[in-house]
Amino acid sequence: MAFQDQDIFIVFSHASLFLNQNDLLSLSLTSKKMHDMIAIPRLYSNIHITKNPVLRTNKWFLDGGKTYVSGYRSVLKTGDKNDIFLYDRIERLLETSHLKCIKQLTIDEDLFHNREEGLQLLQRLVNEITDLDVIESLDIKDPTLFELCSAKYYRLSSLKKRVVYGETGFDGIKLWQNFKSLKWQLPESLDLQNVIIPEVGVMLMKQLNGGELEIKDEAYSSLRVFEYFDSLNLRFKNLRRLKLNHVHKQGDGSATSMRLSSRAFKDVVNLSNLKALELEFSCEVDDCECDDDFLQDITGNLVSLTSLGFIEKTFTKKGYHYMDEKWDLVVNKFILNLPNVSKDLRLLSIRHDPPLNGKGIDTVDGNLLRRKKLYEKVLPKLTSLETIIAPTVLQSITSYEMYACDLLWNGCKCAFCSKYLPLFDKYIMNHQYFSTPDARYLDIIPIVFAAYTGKSLAKRFDPQKNWDLDLLQYAPEDTTWNFHGFERIHHFASYECYFDESSFEPLATIISHFFYPYMNYLIKILPNLRQTMLSGIYFSVSPELHTYETIYD
Amino acid sequence: MLQFKLVLLGDSSVGKSSIVHRFVKDTFDELRESTIGAAFLSQSITIHPNDGNETKDVVIKFEIWDTAGQERYKSLAPMYYRNANAALVVYDITQEDSLQKARNWVDELKNKVGDDDLVIYLLGNKVDLCQETPSTETSPDSNEGGDEEQKVRAISTEEAKQYAQEQGLLFREVSAKTGEGVKEIFQDIGEKLYDLKKDEILSKQNRQIGGGNNGQVDINLQRPSTNDPTSCCS
Numbered sequence: 001m002a003f004q005d006q007d008i009f010i011v012f013s014h015a016s017l018f019l020n021q022n023d024l025l026s027l028s029l030t031s032k033k034m035h036d037m038i039a040i041p042r043l044y045s046n047i048h049i050t051k052n053p054v055l056r057t058n059k060w061f062l063d064g065g066k067t068y069v070s071g072y073r074s075v076l077k078t079g080d081k082n083d084i085f086l087y088d089r090i091e092r093l094l095e096t097s098h099l100k101c102i103k104q105l106t107i108d109e110d111l112f113h114n115r116e117e118g119l120q121l122l123q124r125l126v127n128e129i130t131d132l133d134v135i136e137s138l139d140i141k142d143p144t145l146f147e148l149c150s151a152k153y154y155r156l157s158s159l160k161k162r163v164v165y166g167e168t169g170f171d172g173i174k175l176w177q178n179f180k181s182l183k184w185q186l187p188e189s190l191d192l193q194n195v196i197i198p199e200v201g202v203m204l205m206k207q208l209n210g211g212e213l214e215i216k217d218e219a220y221s222s223l224r225v226f227e228y229f230d231s232l233n234l235r236f237k238n239l240r241r242l243k244l245n246h247v248h249k250q251g252d253g254s255a256t257s258m259r260l261s262s263r264a265f266k267d268v269v270n271l272s273n274l275k276a277l278e279l280e281f282s283c284e285v286d287d288c289e290c291d292d293d294f295l296q297d298i299t300g301n302l303v304s305l306t307s308l309g310f311i312e313k314t315f316t317k318k319g320y321h322y323m324d325e326k327w328d329l330v331v332n333k334f335i336l337n338l339p340n341v342s343k344d345l346r347l348l349s350i351r352h353d354p355p356l357n358g359k360g361i362d363t364v365d366g367n368l369l370r371r372k373k374l375y376e377k378v379l380p381k382l383t384s385l386e387t388i389i390a391p392t393v394l395q396s397i398t399s400y401e402m403y404a405c406d407l408l409w410n411g412c413k414c415a416f417c418s419k420y421l422p423l424f425d426k427y428i429m430n431h432q433y434f435s436t437p438d439a440r441y442l443d444i445i446p447i448v449f450a451a452y453t454g455k456s457l458a459k460r461f462d463p464q465k466n467w468d469l470d471l472l473q474y475a476p477e478d479t480t481w482n483f484h485g486f487e488r489i490h491h492f493a494s495y496e497c498y499f500d501e502s503s504f505e506p507l508a509t510i511i512s513h514f515f516y517p518y519m520n521y522l523i524k525i526l527p528n529l530r531q532t533m534l535s536g537i538y539f540s541v542s543p544e545l546h547t548y549e550t551i552y553d
Numbered sequence: 554m555l556q557f558k559l560v561l562l563g564d565s566s567v568g569k570s571s572i573v574h575r576f577v578k579d580t581f582d583e584l585r586e587s588t589i590g591a592a593f594l595s596q597s598i599t600i601h602p603n604d605g606n607e608t609k610d611v612v613i614k615f616e617i618w619d620t621a622g623q624e625r626y627k628s629l630a631p632m633y634y635r636n637a638n639a640a641l642v643v644y645d646i647t648q649e650d651s652l653q654k655a656r657n658w659v660d661e662l663k664n665k666v667g668d669d670d671l672v673i674y675l676l677g678n679k680v681d682l683c684q685e686t687p688s689t690e691t692s693p694d695s696n697e698g699g700d701e702e703q704k705v706r707a708i709s710t711e712e713a714k715q716y717a718q719e720q721g722l723l724f725r726e727v728s729a730k731t732g733e734g735v736k737e738i739f740q741d742i743g744e745k746l747y748d749l750k751k752d753e754i755l756s757k758q759n760r761q762i763g764g765g766n767n768g769q770v771d772i773n774l775q776r777p778s779t780n781d782p783t784s785c786c787s
Contacts, residue, residue, distance in 0.1 A: 074593075077593075080632065080635065080636070081591075081593055081618075083632060084590065084591050084629060084632050084633065085590060085591075087629060087632060088590050088626065088629055091628060091629075114632070114635075117632070492776050494776065
C-alpha cells in the first residue's frame with residue numbers, strides 16, 4: 001500500500017468509529033480495501049447480543065461502535081417469533097470466518113423465550129469464542145449460561161475485563177494477564193479466607209492498578225471485603241473506578257449485615273485517585289446514621305472524582321417517603337461537600353428504589369416539594385456537570401399523587417398530548433390491578449399508571465445490569481408494554497380493550513413532554529449539560545444554544 | 554374468535570410466500586424475492602359449522618408463519634413448526650424433486666411434532682403453468698404451445714394424491730398466480746381444525762358461562778356497583 005494510502009486509511013479508520021453497523025455495511029460495499037481493512041474488523045470488533053433490537057436514530061451516537069445481534073423488529077411480536085430472528089442471526093454469526101476479529105462480546109440475560117434451545121446455541125457461540133482465546137471482554141449476563149461456560153471462561157488469558165463468581169473463581173488468576181477491570185460477585189455465605197489468599201490479593205493489587213473494581217455482594221455487605229483486605233494489609237493505591245453495594249438492614253441479625261463504616265475502606269482504597277464512584281447503599285435502621293457518617297468520612301478524600309453514581313437499595317422500607325427523603329439528604333450533603341465539585345463533577349447518576357406500583361407511605365405533595373427544593377439547592381452548584389442519569393425519576397416524582405395527576409390531566413397541552421392523553425385516561429378508567437396487600441383488585445390510579453409506565457420505559461436500559469454510570473454507552477432497546485401484565489392488570493368484562501404494544505409509542509412521547517419543564521430548568525442552571533437520561537427518555541442538550549431535544553420519542 | 558398457528562414448509566421457490574400473499578392480500582408478484590428467515594402474516598376467515606341444532610358462524614384467525622425454504626434455514630425449522638396447529642407442505646408440480654422434498658417435510662413433521670391433531674395439507678402449486686389457456690383451445694397454432702405447457706408438469710396429480718391418502722393428509726393442487734384453490738385451502742383447514750377442537754372449545758365456553766372451572770374460580774372483572782354504600786360515588 002502506498003504511503004499516502006496508509007495515511008488516508010488511518011483517517012478512515014478513526015472516522016469509522018462513529019459509524020453504526022448499517023453504515024459500516026454500506027461502507028464495506030464501496031471497495032475491497034474498505035471492506036477488508038476497516039468495515040469488517042470494525043463490524044466484528046464489538047458485538048452485543050440483545051433480546052430486542054436497539055432504537056436507532058440519525059440524531060445521536062449511542063448505536064455506533066457496536067454491532068447489535070438482536071431479535072425481531074416489530075411492535076407486535078410473540079416470544080417465539082423473536083426467538084426465530086435471534087436464533088437465525090446467531091447461527092449466521094457462528095458461520096462467519098471473522099470470529100477471531102471479535103474483541104468484545106456481550107450476551108444479555110434471558111434472550112430466548114425457548115430458553116433451553118437458546119442456551120444451547122449461546123453455549124456453542126461462547127465455546128467457539130473461548131477456543132480462539134483472543135477476546136478481551138466477554139460479558140455473559142445470564143448466570144446459567146455463565147455457569148455452563150465458566151470452566152472455559154476462567155481459562156481465557158487475554159481478558160481485560162473479568163467477572164468472578166463464587167469460591168473457585170480466582171483459581172486461575174496466575175494465568176490471567178493484564179486485566180484492568182474486575183467484577184466480583186459474592187454469594188452471601190462466602191468465606192473470604194478461602195477465596196482471597198494473600199497470593200491472590202497481591203495479584204489483584206498489581207493488576208487493578210489504574211483499573212476498576214466492582215463488588216456485588218448478595219448480602220449487600222461489600223464493606224466486609226475491604227475489612228478483610230485491610231486484615232491482609234492489601235492496598236489499592238491507584239484504583240480509578242469503584243462500585244460497591246452495602247445496606248445496613250433493619251432487624252437482620254445475620255453476620256454479614258453491618259453498619260456502613262469507612263475505617264478499613266479508607267485505608268484500603270486510595271480515594272484521592274478515584275475518578276468514578278458508584279455506591280448502592282442505604283441505612284434502614286431507625287436512629288442510625290451510619291450512611292451519613294460513612295459518606296461524610298470519605299467525601300474530603302475524593303479530590304479527583306468526575307463521575308458519581310448513587311443507587312438506593314431498600315428491603316423493609318421500600319416506598320417510605322421519610323426513608324427516601326433521608327437518603328436524598330445524605331446524598332446531597334455528600335455531593336455538596338466533595339472537594340472541587342463545581343469544577344470537576346461531569347457525570348451524576350441517581351437511582352431511587354420506588355415500589356412497582358408507585359404507592360408509597362407518607363407521599364403527600366408537600367413532601368415531594370421538600371425533596372425537590374433539596375435538589376434545587378444542590379444541582380445549581382454542579383456547574384461542570386455534562387451528564388445526568390436518573391433511571392427512576394418518573395416514579396420518584398409520580399409517587400406523589402398531585403404530580404401523577406399532572407402527568408395525565410394538568411401537564412402538557414400540546415396537540416399531541418391533547419389527542420392521546422384522553423385515551424390513557426380512558427385506560428385507567430377501565431382497568432384494575434391486583435393489590436396483594438389488599439387481596440383484591442383496585443382501580444389503576446394515576447400513581448400506579450405512571451409507575452408501570454416508568455417500569456416499562458426502564459426495560460430500554462435495564463438489561464445492561466452494569467454500572468449506571470455507563471448507561472449512556474449502550475443504545476436503548478426498542479421495548480414496549482402491552483398495558484396488561486405487571487400486577488395482573490385486567491380490564492372490565494364489559495370493556496372492549498384495544499390497548500396493546502402499539503399504544504406504547506405515544507405514551508413514551510407523552511412522558512418526554514412531561515419532562516420538558518424539568519429539562520427547561522436543568523439547561524438553565526447547568527451551563528455545560530450535554531445529555532440526560534430520565535427514566536428511559538434520552539435528551540441531547542446543546543450547551544451553546546441552551547436547547548434540548550428528545551432523541552427517540 | 555379462534556386463533557390457530559399455521560406454518561408453510563417446502564423447498565425453495567415452490568411458491569409458499571405467493572400462496573400466503575394470494576390468501577392474505579389477494580395479490581401475486583411475478584418477481585417475488587426469496588424469503589429471508591421468516592415472515593408473519595395473519596388473516597381471518599368465517600366458517601359455518603353445524604353444531605347440533607344451532608348453526609352459528611365462527612371466525613377463525615390464522616397466524617401464518619411463512620418460512621424460508623432455503624437449506625441454510627433448515628436448522629430453524631423446529632422453531633417454526635413448534636406449537637403449530639396446521640402445516641401447509643408445498644411442492645412445485647413442475648419440479649420433479651420437489652415432491653420428494655415435501656415428503657421429507659411431512660416425515661419430519663410426523664416424527665418431531667407430537668400433536669396428533671396437527672393438520673397437514675399437501676399442496677401442489679403452479680397448476681397455471683400446466684393448464685391450457687382459453688385461446689389455445691381455439692387456435693391450432695397455439696395448441697402446440699398449449700401442448701408444450703402441458704409438458705411442463707413433472708408430478709402427476711395421481712401420484713401426489715395417492716401419497717396424501719396414504720399419509721392421511723389433505724391434498725389440493727392450486728395456483729397462487731390465478732388464485733385457483735387458494736381460499737379453499739384455508740377454508741378446509743379452518744373447518745378441519747374446528748372439527749378437531751370443537752369439544753375442547755365448547756367445554757371451555759361452557760365453563761365460562763357456568764362459572765365453574767373444575768373447582769377453580771374464573772376472575773371476570775365487573776365494574777363496581779355505584780350502589781355500594783362504602784363507595785364515594787354512591
